[in-house]
Amino acid sequence: GPKVLQIPSHQIIDMGQMVTLNCDPVSNHLYFYWYKQILGQQMEFLVNFYNGKVMEKSKLFKDQFSVERPDGSYFTLKIQPTALEDSAVYFCASSPDWGDDTQYFGPGTRLLVL
Amino acid sequence: QQQVRQSPQSLTVWEGETAILNCSYEDSTFNYFPWYQQFPGEGPALLISIRSVSDKKEDGRFTIFFNKREKKLSLHITDSQPGDSATYFCAASGGGGTGNTGKLIFGLGTTLQVQP
Numbered sequence A: 001g002p003k004v005l006q007i008p009s010h011q012i013i014d015m016g017q018m019v020t021l022n023c024d025p026v027s028n029h030l031y032f033y034w035y036k037q038i039l040g041q042q043m044e045f046l047v048n049f050y051n052g053k054v055m056e057k058s059k060l061f062k063d064q065f066s067v068e069r070p071d072g073s074y075f076t077l078k079i080q081p082t083a084l085e086d087s088a089v090y091f092c093a094s095s096p097d098w099g100d101d102t103q104y105f106g107p108g109t110r111l112l113v114l
Numbered sequence B: 001q002q003q004v005r006q007s008p009q010s011l012t013v014w015e016g017e018t019a020i021l022n023c024s025y026e027d028s029t030f031n032y033f034p035w036y037q038q039f040p041g042e043g044p045a046l047l048i049s050i051r052s053v054s055d056k057k058e059d060g061r062f063t064i065f066f067n068k069r070e071k072k073l074s075l076h077i078t079d080s081q082p083g084d085s086a087t088y089f090c091a092a093s094g095g096g097g098t099g100n101t102g103k104l105i106f107g108l109g110t111t112l113q114v115q116p
Helices: none
Strands: A005-007 A010-013 A019-024 A031-037 A043-050 A053-057 A065-068 A075-079 A088-095 A109-113 B004-007 B010-014 B019-025 B032-038 B045-051 B056-059 B062-067 B072-077 B086-092 B110-115
Touching (some): A019 A031, A019 A088, A043 A065, A043 A075, A075 A088, B010 B019, B019 B032, B032 B062
Antiparallel strands (some): A031 A043, A088 A109, B032 B086, B086 B110
């Protein structure tokens, strides 16, 4: 099936540093999502993105978070500065069209903030 | 408040048996319910989904039964195989379209173990 790639698979950084998580969505998809999963807890929606704009963000999407997809390249989630509670697995997802709800997920980036 | 609930938290069945995973939801505006299968270290993979206009969706050994009045649904896995051992997430969405952005609300998951 369609593949979403995420880079890197793991990232360890010190608290206060900046981190950028990269997502390579399915090539013809138009809608992009980030979700956060803490071990043992449910996957939670962070933000979705279409046509260069954030469509909706949750309360977990703090001011330190930002997303962009410059010139059709990677869809990125940037956290600046990071905090200990940002340690989690971050999943990127993409979906093709407004009328198609199917979201395809990447393998996740495991972020550890020390 | 959890909008999507799953039970049981974990389930063990023997190979060949039918596994039944349950899900319930709060928000009556939800109209799209995908089930995702996740193996350790991997991302969730869409298994099967249903819309609220249907009461049943079947795909091979996987069947969703949906009860809109009671806001409940279940995933039945017939002839369970050891390779089905994974965590299964029920999710819900208001779907795409005006006023909706397609975000998925996930349950906590059911971890299924199929014993050979």
